[in-house]
């Protein structure tokens with residue numbers, strides 16, 4: 001069935017469909033069954049599946065992460081949800097020392113660890129340094145964790161289903177602002193983990209994007225199109241495992257590349273991408289790969305500082321112009337950070 | 348080590364109290380605390396309005412719990428550090444933190460001591476003994492323990508106070524901090540504001556135990572449960588705990604039973620998860636109302652004084668808002684400061700790049716203005 005739905009509903013549908021298909025799936029975490037339902041992304045589940053399979057927890061992230069591991073050992077498929085990825089940091093001992101290593105350390109005896117950890121990332125209003133992290137690069141750094149970042153409703157739906165069905169631990173990162181995005185979702189359309197997606201075709205420059213940067217990239221591509229530049233957008237979608245082939249194929253064709261990772265670039269996933277692209281496209285590259293990410297400072301709060309901290313379509317246009325050797329086009333009539341201005345919360 | 352037999356409540360419904368507890372607070376202190384609670388309540392109300400008008404990004408009220416924070420601060424010396432969770436503006440008010448600094452932090456303007464880098468309410472006022480509020484809950488609990496340990500090593504004579512909500516008592520940091528405090532017998536007081544809710548999660552979903560104070564036994568320290576809506580009972584318990592800590596007898600856990608009368612924060616709507624009947628029941632035993640009965644019972648207060656105070660508080664808050672809103676946001680290139688004590692080359696490079704961009708914008712603006720003048 002095909003429907004036009006919001007990203008949040010794509011997530012709740014994916015959860016409902018998996019829970020219907022497999023009674024061993026359960027969803028838990030702070031605020032999961034409350035009136036707001038994690039920005040609507042767990043809506044309807046409590047009513048449909050009851051408090052045994054959809055529940056709130058005491059304020060104990062570390063214990064809940066360890067409990068997810070315990071439940072997985074016993075044969076269930078837990079989906080643990082964090083309203084902010086920053087709070088998943090309290091469970092890092094369990095995630096990194098235990099969950100990511102366990103299959104390997106036990107010689108494969110613990111062969112199935114079907115744990116999904118969903119976490120919200122990204123900008124809201126003035127979230128500051130302790131409510132705004134993304135951390136995909138950090139998670140992907142550890143062998144044994146899959147890391148997924150959908151940016152469209154279809155991907156949210158299909159990748160969440162694939163993540164729940166996967167027998168490996170998966171970290172599933174959702175940008176706060178993407179929940180409002182509407183798109184067609186076909187529930188018969190499966191997307192396996194580990195494939196990038198070319199979201200827009202172009203011949204002049206490749207924009208390799210994660211999460212919200214895809215939205216900024218589309219705007220940047222529209223602006224660049226006005227001056228005849230055709231940008232190609234590759235949505236990474238799966239940070240680990242990484243589909244380098246799709247990315248390299250695009251860059252080999254365009255010869256120019258901006259890596260736009262929704263995170264700090266320094267020592268981050270962007271650095272990994274840049275290294276792989278330089279290595280794989282050395283002959284075809286007409287300019288060094290450019291990285292666009294957060295300012296390398298903690299995230300501030302007041303809006304003017306936040307606007308400086310976060311990259312936007314404008315940052316991407318300017319970076320593309322530099323790579324292409326073009327003058328800066330006039331952007332004075334354009335609005336940037338429009339989502340930020342319209343954003344009314346909740347925070 | 349065992350708990351003393353302190354009363355859960357002292358104030359009676361009619362505002363009276365047993366004669367022997369009257370001396371807990373003299374008239375002047377009592378009036379000052381009452382006035383501060385009144386101010387705090389008014390400040391909360393005005394900040395909520397400001398947020399609804401879009402002039403403030405975020406706010407968290409302490410409405411309903413003021414006696415706990417102000418009473419506890421009253422029992423300390425001015426240089427005793429207080430490790431706040433986030434719902435304790437009363438502590439700052441009692442210590443007379445410059446109100447403009449509080450307001451500037453909430454707005455995040457160029458005069459904000461945090462330079463626009465922390466969420467509103469996440470204060471840091473070192474001069475007044477408030478290290479730092481953090482968003483991830485519970486982090487302050489081990490800090491208080493470590494500070495108290497250092498204070499004893501350095502023989503400063505300080506006692507630490509750490510606040511938390513009952514929800515936060517479920518975090519690992521709570522358990523480990525209290526265990527550490529017990530083992531090292533540090534001069535530290537842990538004060539749980541049990542206001543019934545952690546955002547929408549009721550206390551019953553947080554713990555199967557009847558009392559959080561009872562956990563103290565497991566850490567080898569006394570645990571006191573008191574009526575947090577009763578200033579006198581709170582002061583009585585705090586005094587006992589402070590004296591113990593100062594005498595080198597170690598930490599105490601206090602659980603103050605109270606109620607979060609407002610929303611968790613401006614992003615919350617409590618009507619979605621609790622009944623009006625419940626809210627109304629608690630409103631009847633609101634700490635401010637009970638204290639007002641008491642000051643009236645002592646013959647210290649009447650309607651005229653109350654009206655005078657409210658008008659005075661409104662004038663103060665109005666002036667504060669006006670003042671804080673006339674300052675610009677922090678300068679943009681301040682984004683790159685304070686990451687390290689001295690900026691490294693990487694940061695300086697980012698800053699330079701940004702300044703070049705600004706200069707370019709300024710040049711263009713000048714060009715446009717010249718053009719407009721010609722045209």
Ligand SMILES: Cc1ncc(C[n+]2csc(CCOP(=O)(O)OP(=O)(O)O)c2C)c(N)n1
Pocket residue numbers: 030059061087090434482483484511512513514515516540542544545546607611
């Ligand atoms: C580690 C962590 N997990 C989750 C949150 C989200 N959160 C913010 S406040 C809060 C409730 C805390 O409740 P409580 O400790 O009872 O204090 P109260 O708000 O009632 O004063 C939660 C869950 C957080 N800030 N930090």
